[in-house]
Amino acid sequence: MEAFGLLLHGFAVLLTWKTLVLMMVGLVLGIFVGVLPGLGGPNGVAILLPLTFTMDPTSAIVMLSCIYWGALFGGAITSILFNIPGEAWSVATTFDGYPMAQQGRAAEALTAAFTSSFIGSLVAVLLITFLAPMISSFALKFGPPEFFAVYLLTFCSFVGLGREAKHKTVISMSLGLLLAGIGMDTVSGNLRMTFGSAELLRGINFLVAVIGLFGISEILLTMEERLALRGHAASISLRVVLSVWKDLPKYWVTLLRSSFIGCWLGITPGGAIAASFMGYNLAKRFAKNPESFGKGRIEGVFAPETAAHASGTAALLPMLALGIPGSGTAAILLGGLMVWGLNPGPLLFVEHKDFVWGLIASMYLGNVVGLVLVLTTVPIFASILRVPFAAVAPMIVVSCAIGAYAIQNAMFDIWLMLGFGLVGYVFKKIGIPLAPFTLALVLGNRAEDAFRLSMIGAGGDLKVFWSNGLVGSITTLAIVLLFWPVIDVLLARVGLTQRSEPEPPRGESPLDSSA
Amino acid sequence: MNLLRPQRLMSKTEIVVDDPTAPEDDSPSVVSSGTIEIFVCLLLLALAATLGYDNWRTGASWDSTGPEPGYFPFYLSVILGGASLYGLIVALVAHRAAAETFVTRAQARRVMAVFVPTLLFCLATQFLGLYVASFLLIASFMRLVGKIALWKSLLTAVVFTAIMFVTFDIAFDVIMPKGPLEAAFGH
DSSP states (O other): OHHHHHHHHHHHHOOOOHHHHHHHHHHHHHHHHHTTTTOOHHHHHHGGGGGGGSOOHHHHHHHHHHHHHHHHHHHHHHHHHHSSSSGGGHHHHHHHEEEEEEEETTHHHHHHHHHHHHHHHHHHHHHHHHHHHHHHHHHHTHHHHHHHHHEEEEEEHHHHHOOOOHHHHHHHHHHHHHHHHHHEEEETOOEESSSTGGGGOOOOOHHHIIIIIIIIIIHHHHSSOOOEEEEEOOOOOOHHHHHHHHHHGGGGHHHHHHHHHHHHHHHHHHHHHHHHHHHHHHHHSSSSOOOGTTSHHHHHHHHHHHHHHHHHTTTHHHHHSOOOOSSSSHHHHHHHHHHOOOOOOHHHHEEEEEEEEHHHHHHHHHHHHHHHHHHHHHHHHHGGGGSSSHHHHHHHHHHHHHHHHHHHHHHHHHHHHHHHHHHHHHHHHHOOOOOHHHHHHHHHHHHHHHHHHHHHHHTGGGGGGGGGGHHHHHHHHHHHTTTTTHHHHHHHHHTTOOOOOOGGGGGGOOOSOOO | OOTOOOOEEOOOEEEEEOOOTTTOOTEEEEEEEEHHHHHHHHHHHHHHHHHHHHHHHHHEEEEETTTTTTTHHHHHHHHHHHHHHHHHHHHHHHHSSSEEEEEEEHHHHHHHHHHHHHHHHHHHHHHHHHHHHHHHHHHHHHIIIIOOOHHHHHHHHHHHHHHHIIIIIIIIOOOOBBHHHHTTTTO
């Protein structure tokens, strides 16, 4: 029950006017970002990060995480009303949400979406509250070899479990790790890969890369699409809300199943996109009359939304406990931690109790406030889509440039952002996933330091990664995951496994997540 | 050209936004995905070779205290090079079969309509400061690309730039690059 006491302390940290106002601002900005085409959760958080540079870390993380919750809520609005998923993880929501809106049940669908989002997040936050302190206190015993093994596990699971062509994941990841190494080497003090350039001395900032990769490239991609839309305006009355909530207990199996899927895929690098499709497909498979899915069935909204939110929230668990982000947005929050001078990792729970428990408390509070906020303001946010993209696009470009410049006060970073925008555009179009790149860029230096410190400690003997049961099993698991596709084929040949995984339609890749 | 201008038809239950200049579906392909993939793989291969050489020069072996600074990145360059080479071969083999469109002419035109102004904006930021560049970008993009009324474009640009200035430079003390205009006002 120690966690409970600390959580109450967290609420005490949170309940000041300033924090509550920041929370509201964050939520509104987040919903805004979620609704607008060409902006998503990670971009929103990355672009708005500079606003928080002068804040204290607790206020900053509260505002940023609320932007994230808001973006998660916002994605559902456009999916249901316009059949346009504002976010990739809302694609599955359109299958039944839009038919419901066509039948005049938009309010019902929106309430279902927001409520199930709320439930999904809540389950994941409960998991974080009780599991994260345990994992982090366990991880306090970790030395450099253990940490390197965990990093290796993260990287290998991306390669082994991703749905993209393996060599493309490897390209993305090794490129990210290489770019992370540019600049001053932290162990020896030598310069690496700078080619005599003073600008490269600082290294390539992770956040600048993210703003370009997700912000600028997303605008370029959006322009290729037909931007016409036609949809339903809706407002939600209290009567509808209550009637949906009254029926909620009937769907407890669906909600619980999706929550579990979401939590699992959030912690492992499966991501919210995979979670939402899996939640939807499983709900369909276990339903008595699966053919009624896709025609406006409320469970078809509950299942993917619960899973997507549970996953988006659970992705913060490994970030808090181990310093390893479970999603793109979590990676950006991790980048934020470093800017505010906090050292991500298990020590966070010991050294910065206020920060950690304030953040966890804000997850509870932010979701409650967010639910009320979206239920009451849907018509306003739906009408944002009336603003022409020709006005929105240049504003996003300016915001991206401000964000990129503010991180290190360097004009070079604006150019770098533009370059990464082009890279992101091309990579997305030829199917090179960006999530491994982001992860590698933020973890690269830490992974390398852990590797070299273990080597120094062990006198250059690679056997250190199998020196005890813990590090040995993590390293072995990492290697098994790396070669999982091969092992899977071999097992299938022997007839041990049956491949029955539901494939997401439209070629959506779960790992190229903007989650 | 009436790019991106939404025609709003207000009704009580519907929100309708049109996109009259949306890229046509039958627009001819400019370049195929396979060609771009080959090009990207070649670029990555060159990058891997350059970085690999630089790291090898820095020192990519082991000394008494463990790996030298170039060790980790050197082997990463090798991995990157290997994966790009594999990608190159796959793309070359697949290239003879079906050609998937990377971008159509209509799409390329629209993408350029955003990319070129963004490039000019970055240039302008370098010489005129961010706020002037931001005003120019928003006003001209809305007017020239979006064909939105001049007064609306100018007003939006002024208001947005002013909000940014107040939020960042004044409220949050995040200082943006300035140009001659701000200097004239003593910033």
